[in-house]
Amino acid sequence: MPDLLLELRSEEIPARMQRKAAGDLKKLVTDALVERGLTYEGAREYWTPRRLTLDIRGLNARSADVREEKKGPRTDANEKAIEGFLRGAGLSDISQAQVVSDPKKGDFYIAIVNKPGRAAEEIIAEVMPGIIRGFAWPKSMRSGPASMPKGSSYGGIEGKGSESLRWVRPLQSIVCLFGPEHDETQVIPFEIDGIVAGNVTYGHRFHAPDAITVRRFEDYVSSLEKAKVILDAERRKDIILHDAKDLAFANGLDLVEDEGLLEEVCGLVEWPQVLIGTFEEDYLEIPAEIIRLTIKTNQKCFVTRPQGATEGLSNRFILVSNIEAKDGGKEIIHGNGKVVRARLSDAKHFWTRDQGDLPDLETLKASAAKFDLDLKKPLDQRMAKLDALNVTFHAKLGTQGERVARIRELAKQLAPVIGADADLVDRAVVLAKADLRTEAVGEFPELQGLMGRKYASLQGENESVAAAIEDHWKPNGPSDRLPQDKVGLTVALADKLDTLVGFWAIDEKPTGSKDPFALRRAALGVVRMILERNVRLELRGFLSLVNAGFYPESSRKEVLDLINLINPTRGNLEEKALFERFNDEKATYSNGRFVAQPSVYSLMEFFHDRLKVYLRDLGARYDLIEAVLTPETDDLLMVARRVEALTAFVTDQDGINLLAGTKRATQLLAAEEKKGTVVADSVSEDLLKLDAEKALYAAIKTASADAAKAVEAEDFRSAMQALSTLRAPVDTFFEDVLVNDEGNAIRANRLALLKAIREATGTVADFSKISG
Numbered sequence: 001m002p003d004l005l006l007e008l009r010s011e012e013i014p015a016r017m018q019r020k021a022a023g024d025l026k027k028l029v030t031d032a033l034v035e036r037g038l039t040y041e042g043a044r045e046y047w048t049p050r051r052l053t054l055d056i057r058g059l060n061a062r063s064a065d066v067r068e069e070k071k072g073p074r075t076d077a078n079e080k081a082i083e084g085f086l087r088g089a090g091l092s093d094i095s096q097a098q099v100v101s102d103p104k105k106g107d108f109y110i111a112i113v114n115k116p117g118r119a120a121e122e123i124i125a126e127v128m129p130g131i132i133r134g135f136a137w138p139k140s141m142r143s144g145p146a147s148m149p150k151g152s153s154y155g156g157i158e159g160k161g162s163e164s165l166r167w168v169r170p171l172q173s174i175v176c177l178f179g180p181e182h183d184e185t186q187v188i189p190f191e192i193d194g195i196v197a198g199n200v201t202y203g204h205r206f207h208a209p210d211a212i213t214v215r216r217f218e219d220y221v222s223s224l225e226k227a228k229v230i231l232d233a234e235r236r237k238d239i240i241l242h243d244a245k246d247l248a249f250a251n252g253l254d255l256v257e258d259e260g261l262l263e264e265v266c267g268l269v270e271w272p273q274v275l276i277g278t279f280e281e282d283y284l285e286i287p288a289e290i291i292r293l294t295i296k297t298n299q300k301c302f303v304t305r306p307q308g309a310t311e312g313l314s315n316r317f318i319l320v321s322n323i324e325a326k327d328g329g330k331e332i333i334h335g336n337g338k339v340v341r342a343r344l345s346d347a348k349h350f351w352t353r354d355q356g357d358l359p360d361l362e363t364l365k366a367s368a369a370k371f372d373l374d375l376k377k378p379l380d381q382r383m384a385k386l387d388a389l390n391v392t393f394h395a396k397l398g399t400q401g402e403r404v405a406r407i408r409e410l411a412k413q414l415a416p417v418i419g420a421d422a423d424l425v426d427r428a429v430v431l432a433k434a435d436l437r438t439e440a441v442g443e444f445p446e447l448q449g450l451m452g453r454k455y456a457s458l459q460g461e462n463e464s465v466a467a468a469i470e471d472h473w474k475p476n477g478p479s480d481r482l483p484q485d486k487v488g489l490t491v492a493l494a495d496k497l498d499t500l501v502g503f504w505a506i507d508e509k510p511t512g513s514k515d516p517f518a519l520r521r522a523a524l525g526v527v528r529m530i531l532e533r534n535v536r537l538e539l540r541g542f543l544s545l546v547n548a549g550f551y552p553e554s555s556r557k558e559v560l561d562l563i564n565l566i567n568p569t570r571g572n573l574e575e576k577a578l579f580e581r582f583n584d585e586k587a588t589y590s591n592g593r594f595v596a597q598p599s600v601y602s603l604m605e606f607f608h609d610r611l612k613v614y615l616r617d618l619g620a621r622y623d624l625i626e627a628v629l630t631p632e633t634d635d636l637l638m639v640a641r642r643v644e645a646l647t648a649f650v651t652d653q654d655g656i657n658l659l660a661g662t663k664r665a666t667q668l669l670a671a672e673e674k675k676g677t678v679v680a681d682s683v684s685e686d687l688l689k690l691d692a693e694k695a696l697y698a699a700i701k702t703a704s705a706d707a708a709k710a711v712e713a714e715d716f717r718s719a720m721q722a723l724s725t726l727r728a729p730v731d732t733f734f735e736d737v738l739v740n741d742e743g744n745a746i747r748a749n750r751l752a753l754l755k756a757i758r759e760a761t762g763t764v765a766d767f768s769k770i771s772g
Contacts, residue, residue, distance in 0.1 A: 001041070004056040004124065005177040005185075005217050007201055008132065011169035012049045015267025017138060019233070021168070022047040025135070026054055032127040037063030038120055046231045048270045049322075050205070053231060055217045059178075063117040072109035075099060082109075089113055121178055125190045128176065132192055133165055143170035144193060165193045175201050177216060185215050203227020204271055206323060228271040228324070237266045243274035244302055244318045251276060253304040253314050261296050268300065269322040275329040277301070277337045281315045283344040287454055288313045290347050293444045298343045299336055350439035354455060357381065364388050367401065371408075371430040377459045379452070383434035391436070396506040400433055403498060407432075410546055411494040418493075418535055420486035421464070428468035428491045431456060435469070449473040464488070475525045478617075482529055489533055496522045500606075501546040504599040509606070523610040530636050531614070539607065540634035543600045604634060611636055615643055624650070627765040638714070645716035646765055654724040661727035662757055662767045664734060669754040670768070678744065680752035687749040692729070692736035696753060699729040704760040711763050719764050726757060 006029065013021065022045035030043050033056075041058025072085040082094060089111035091097060097109040147164040165171060176197040179185030187199050200211050201220070208227030214220040221231050230236050241262060248255040266272075283291065288303075288311070295301045295317050302318040305311075319336050321329060358364070361375050364384035371387065373380035387401030397403070408429045415422045435441045435452035453470035457463070464487040471488035472495050474480055483489045499522050503509070510519050530537055612625050620643050628642040649655040673679065688694045703722050710719035739754070741747045761767050 001058040002061055002120065002178055002180050003216060004054070004059050004120075005175060005214070005220060006054040006056075006128075007051055007173075007175035007220075008053075008171060009051045009173045009175075009201060010167060010171045013047075013052075013168050013267075015049070015264045017168060018047040018049070018052075018267045019263075021135075021137070022052050022054075025052050025131075028131045028135070029054055029127070030056065032131060033059070033120075033123065036123045036127070037066070037117065038123060047233055047267075048229060048231060048236075049267060050270065051201075051231075053220075059120055062119045063123065065117045066115040068113040068115065070111045070113055072097060072111060074105070075107040075109060085109060085111070121186070121188055124176070124178060124188045128188070128190050128197070129192055132167075132171075132174075135167070137166070137168040140166040140168050141170070142166055147193075171195060173198070173201065175199060175214065175220075177214065179216065181216070203229050204322075207271065230270060230272070233266050236269065236272055237262055240265060240269075240272045240274060240320055243272070244320075247274055247276050248304050248316075248318060249307070251304075251316060252307055253316055254307050254309070255318060256292065256303045256305055256313070258296065258302060261300065261302060265300050265320045269320055271322060271324065273321040273324050273329065275319050275321060275333050277317050277319055277333045277340065279315050279317070279337060279341050279344060283341075283348060284313065284315060286344065286348050286351050287451075289447055289450055290351060290440060290444065291344065293446060294343045294347045295340055297444070299340055301336065301340070347440070347443070350443055354378065354382075354438040354440055354451075355458060358385060370401075371404070372426075373430065379431055379434045379455045379459055379461075382437040383431055386433060386437045389437075394502070394506075396508075397502045400436065403502075404430060404433055406546065407491070407494045407498050410498060410542065411490050413545060414490050414494055414537075414542065417537060418486050418490050420490040424462055424464050424468075424487045425490045427461070428465045428472070428487055429494065431461070431465065432469050432472045432491055432495070468492075475528055477521060478524060478528075482532060489529055489535070493526060493529055493535075493537075496526050497542060497546050500526070500603060501543055501599065504603045504606075505547060507599075509602070519606075520610065523607055524614060527607065527610050527614050527636060531640050534637060536635065536637055538634055539636060540600060540604055543603055547600055605631070607636070608633070611639060615640065620644075620647060623769055623771045624765075627767065627769040630766075641714065642716050642765065645720065646770075649717060649720045650770065654721050657727035658720060658724040658761070659767060659770060661724070661730040662761050665730055665754045665757045666761075666768045668739065669751060669758060672740075672751055677740075677751065678748045679755055680745075680748040683752045683756055684749050687746055689746065690737055692733045693750060693753060696726075696729040696733045697756075699726055700753070700756045700760055704756070704763075707760060707763055716764060723761055723764065726760075730757065 006025075008025070026043055026045040030040065033040065038060045040056050040060070043054065043056045046053040046055070070085075070089045072089070073081040085097075086092070086094065089097070090113060091111055094109070097111050099107050100110050101107050142164050144164070150163075171192070172195075174190075174192070174195055174197040176188040176190070177185045177199055178188050185199075188197060190197050199215070200213055201224070202209060203212055203224055204227055208229075210227075212223045212227060214223055224231055230239070241257070245255050291313055292303045295303055299317075299319065301320075304314045304316050304318060306314055317336075317340060319333070321332050323332065325332055355378055357378065358381045361381065364375060364381060367373070367384040367387035368375050368380065371383060373384050375381055375384065383404075387399070387404070391400045392398075393400045393403045408426065411425050411429050412422065414420075415425045431452065432449075435448055435455060438451055438455065440451045441448045449470040449472065453466045456466035456469050464485055467484055468488035468491045471483035472491040474488075474492060475482050483492045499517070500519055503517055503519055508517060515521075529535060530539075608629055608631075611629070612622070615625050616622060624643050624646045625639075628639055628646060633639055650659065669679070683697055685694075685697070688697060703726050706722035707719040710716070710722060733753075737750065739747065739750045741750065
């Protein structure tokens with residue numbers, strides 16, 4: 001079967017766009033061909049800095065014939081309806097249609113339309129121009145004579161203005177070949193803005209600039225390699241990685257691997273040549289992270305470290321050239337070394353200046369007093385400067401200084417719950433954002449937190465405080481580590497809760513695939529910290545405290561009183577009423593007074609969704625999570641523990657007994673409630689007539705009491721085991737007792753027995769939601 005080779009060659013494509021563009025091209029072409037009736041055995045995309053290539057194997061030589069049956073109007077329809085049917089079916093006369101009888105609809109016309117298959121060459125030539133013209137690049141440009149204004153011309157090509165081709169960089173040539181694996185192939189000719197598809201490509205820009213005539217994919221690949229172009233990106237990556245490791249090893253070093261940089265460098269070269277450069281050892285005084293980012297960001301080079309070392313760097317770096325230089329790369333190494341030294345000199349300057357005093361300390365005294373800062377210390381000065389300049393966090397959420405004040409208030413309440421030292425937490429909070437005003441972070445934003453930790457250590461801060469400054473950004477993803485101690489954990493929780501509540505309050509929630517403020521990541525970070533560090537947190541109350549921070553002081557005090565009320569005790573009705581007052585979904589903010597927080601309700605739903613994702617990733621069953629999680633739940637750790645206990649319980653005999661014993665009862669009760677049948681408020685022992693119902697009531701009381709004690713002790717497995725003893729009396733009850741007795745009072749009392757079973761099991765989970 002024939003194969004198709006497509007190459008789109010252009011000026012250099014940005015490395016970050018290449019992989020996705022090649023994948024998009026494959027999807028667009030194969031989808032278009034399949035849509036038009038062609039099938040294929042396989043397709044693979046390739047890319048280099050100057051070309052996107054598609055290799056499609058086993059493509060049909062032509063599309064299949066199609067027989068369509070088009071239904072028309074009734075035979076007694078008006079003339080206009082029949083004329084429309086004829087036009088749509090491509091018939092010249094109604095005699096060409098067939099008449100079909102339907103017992104219900106009567107006689108109506110149908111047209112049999114036979115569409116002959118089309119040659120693959122015709123289909124390819126038809127779809128390619130549209131795909132190329134409509135290709136979606138993140139950024140694109142017009143170029144060449146066709147991009148000139150309409151009405152003008154150059155070299156025989158008429159200008160098309162805004163209708164000309166937009167491509168990421170000027171498109172230079174197109175190869176489009178179709179044919180069998182071993183016979184002659186043919187060019188599929190189509191034209192775009194003066195560029196005509198052919199069978200000619202070009203190799204390396206400097207080493208082999210001459211034209212190359214190709215016939216099919218195999219000789220295309222081999223010809224390109226002879227012309228110093230390695231088409232397969234994965235092979236280029238492998239060459240770069242192994243040559244870099246070997247070169248480092250030969251110099252007594254280890255390569256510091258960087259997958260992101262490897263992918264980028266692979267997209268910069270077609271013929272990778274790995275070389276090693278050097279810089280002065282004096283620059284090793286700079287933190288390794290700054291050196292690595294400086295060399296990576298500015299020169300796309302890899303760093304090395306002494307063999308066997310796990311920290312620190314050497315003064316040698318690995319660079320990848322696209323040219324096989326005659327002098328062995330000496331000039332290339334020299335040129336890169338000059339740039340690296342200049343960049344490291346700048347980095348050393350930033351590092352040194354950040355450890356010195358700011359020139360305007362007098363203007364920072366008010367901010368220093370607000371946050372209890374010591375203006376003799378460089379990092380304190382930067383925090384005071386951050387506040388004094390009123391640096392905006394978000395236009396609708398105030399300044400960074402205001403944000404730090406909110407986080408500070410929340411962290412003060414979180415510290416005793418988590419068991420962190422309150423003074424260390426407070427110190428860590430006020431310094432956590434200070435490095436945003438350092439020159440090192442200004443140059444390399446990726447280092448925020450890390451540089452704060454280094455500067456904090458240099459000025460003698462407690463190690464927990466320094467670590468918390470770095471760790472309050474963590475976890476920065478599902479696989480990132482958590483803060484290392486309770487101080488960092490407290491600050492990280494306060495920071496993420498403030499972020500989430502703030503963006504919820506201004507209705508900047510994630511939608512679909514869009515999450516510009518990484519709120520899903522922040523919520524998952526909170527979930528991970530709570531569950532993996534065993535934090536017992538009344539989450540809804542703390543969200544209310546954060547939300548109140550965006551309102552007047554009187555409101556914050558009321559919510560703080562609520563938090564203090566919630567933490568020591570649970571289940572108090574007065575407390576519950578007060579709590580609901582702050583979380584009524586329909587309440588509003590009015591008269592300068594904080595009355596309600598509708599965003600908290602929505603944010604708790606969001607946390608529940610993130611919790612479900614997290615637990616399911618750990619292997620928990622969806623129905624078990626649903627059985628435990630209710631809209632009112634705000635102790636996420638207890639949810640996880642209940643799900644864990646339930647997962648283990650439902651697979652053994654006790655669990656099977658509990659499910660079987662309760663499901664029948666709850667399902668019957670739910671059916672009667674739906675019909676409006678009266679159910680007594682409580683069970684009346686005087687109305688229990690039969691031994692089976694008396695035995696069930698006794699069993700319910702015993703099991704409920706035992707389960708309640710176990711739940712109080714947070715021993716959910718024992719609670720379930722206690723409830724599983726209901727299986728036998730429930731079975732006997734349904735065998736010996738008619739629930740829907742003719743007497744209204746007895747029926748209502750027996751339904752109350754079933755309600756008592758549901759209430760007893762409901763202390764652990766909603767068993768009606770568990771499958772099986």
